Amino acid sequence: MERIQIIAIIGSLCFLGYVMWQIKKGKLREEYAFIWILSTFVLIVLSVWRNALEILAHTFGVIAPPNLLFAGALFAVLIYLLHLSLTVSKLQYENKTLAQELALLKQKIDKKEKA
Amino acid sequence: MNQTIRVAVIIPAYNEEASIASVVSAVHAASSDSIQLTPVVVNDCSKDSTKEIIGSLNCVALNLPINLGIGGAVQTGIKYAFDNGFDFCVQIDGDGQHPPQFIPVLEKELVANNWDVAIGSRYIEKEGFQSTFMRRTGIQYFQFLLKLITSENVTDSTSGMRMMNRKTMKLLYAYYPDEYPEPEALIIYNRNGLKFGEVPVQMNERMGGQSSIQGFGAVYYMFKVTIAIIFTYLRQ
Structure with a gap:
């Protein structure tokens, strides 16, 4: 080794x-x-x-094996980043809904306390 | 049988301590026995004393714990209006650009034309504050884009002064855009078969505060709204 x-x-x-x-x-x-x-x-x-990469590269028809590694890794990172963007969008939506609920509830409580 | 019409006047406010009190009192002044106007101020987590000021005013004060942007703030007001059984709600700006005396006019036109949404437009009779050349050009571009995909002619697509009925409130309860919601909302109305039209109004120059759209922000605004219009149209 x-x-x-x-x-x-x-x-x-x-x-x-x-x-x-x-x-x-x-x-x-x-x-x-x-x-x-x-x-x-x-x-x-x-x-x-170590031969795994060369075998894979040969199967896909890639001449230089490291290129397959880079392309594969880059693609995986891109997909994962997209997934994270989707998660952030969802969290933002949920966060917004919670903030709105909170403001509406606070107003209800304030009104009751004043009365 | 002449029932009083209850209208929630949604006033989104972000750092509007200079103008908010006069806007709220102008709303009360425009209220009458036939159309009762209730100011609903949505404080979008202002950094100044807006929260303290609206707490002492005669209005419904909704204080958001985090800054949601104009769309999120307006949607909060729409949720309040819908949950509390208001017949209509109308949005006016917290910086005094929209004179509340036009609210009854919007209501009259909305009912008379059987619309779901009535939009106050500066550019029908071209009276009052007309904004800068650059902004008018941007608004004309949106007019062209909206006509292209919805075949509706909206002269003032960025106007925030809009009155809506309960059917529209229910729709926007579920989804309302966060940033720069006005032009995109028109597509939402169109896609959901709502009827809308414009009513000539006069607007003022802002009393305080700053526009969120200037410099590089203007470029981003045009880009973001174009994308939003196209994708909202494609969404089913």
């Missing part, structure tokens, strides 16, 4: 450990943790089994 492989595996394992620690603390919801654990798993597989 080459030095870079060992560094990559240690790095991936540290990342996995950090993700699991955040789940344990209850700071990361499991649905988001899933994608992070999955990507760490892919990284570990690629570090251990």
Whole structure:
């Protein structure tokens, strides 16, 4: 096993450990943790089994194997960012509804107290 | 049988301490036995003393805990008006641009034409404050765009002075755009089969506060509203 492989595996394992620690603390919801654990798993597989990338690149007809890795990673990040934008939009809508409810309820209470 | 018509006058206010008191008293002055106007001030988490001022005024004070932007503030007022059984609600600006004496005129036209929404327009009789050349050009562009996709002719699509019936309130209760809602709302009316029309009104120059649309904001405004108009039209 080459030095870079060992560094990559240690790095991936540290990342996995950090993700699991955040789940344990209850700071990361499991649905988001899933994608992070999955990507760490892919990284570990690629570090251990070095030929995997070349085989995949050959299958897809990509000449330089690292390009497949970059393209794949970029695409995955883009999709995940879109998912986050959707989540933020939903949260914003829910936040707005809550703020409005609160203002309407406060007015009701104020009116009762004044009467 | 002549029943009093109850109208909620929604006044969104963000840092309007200089003008809000006179706007509220102008609303009371325009109120009559046949049309009873209730000022509903929606304080959009102002940083100045708007909250304290409206607390001491004779009006319904709705204080939002976070800043929602003009659309979210107006929607809060619409929800209040719908939940409290008002016959109509009308939106006027908190900076004194919309004279409340035109509210009964809007109501009369809305009922007479069997509209769901009546929009106060500066550009039918071209009287009163006409805004700057750049703004008029922008408004003409929206007029063109709206005519293109809805075949309705709206001369003042950015006018916030709008009166609506309960059918419209119920629709906007569910969805109202957050930012720059006025032109987009016209498409929402059109897509939902609501009838609307314009009524000539005169507007004033703002008494205090600053427009949210200037400089780079104007470019963003045109872009965002164009996108919103097109996508709202495509949405079913």
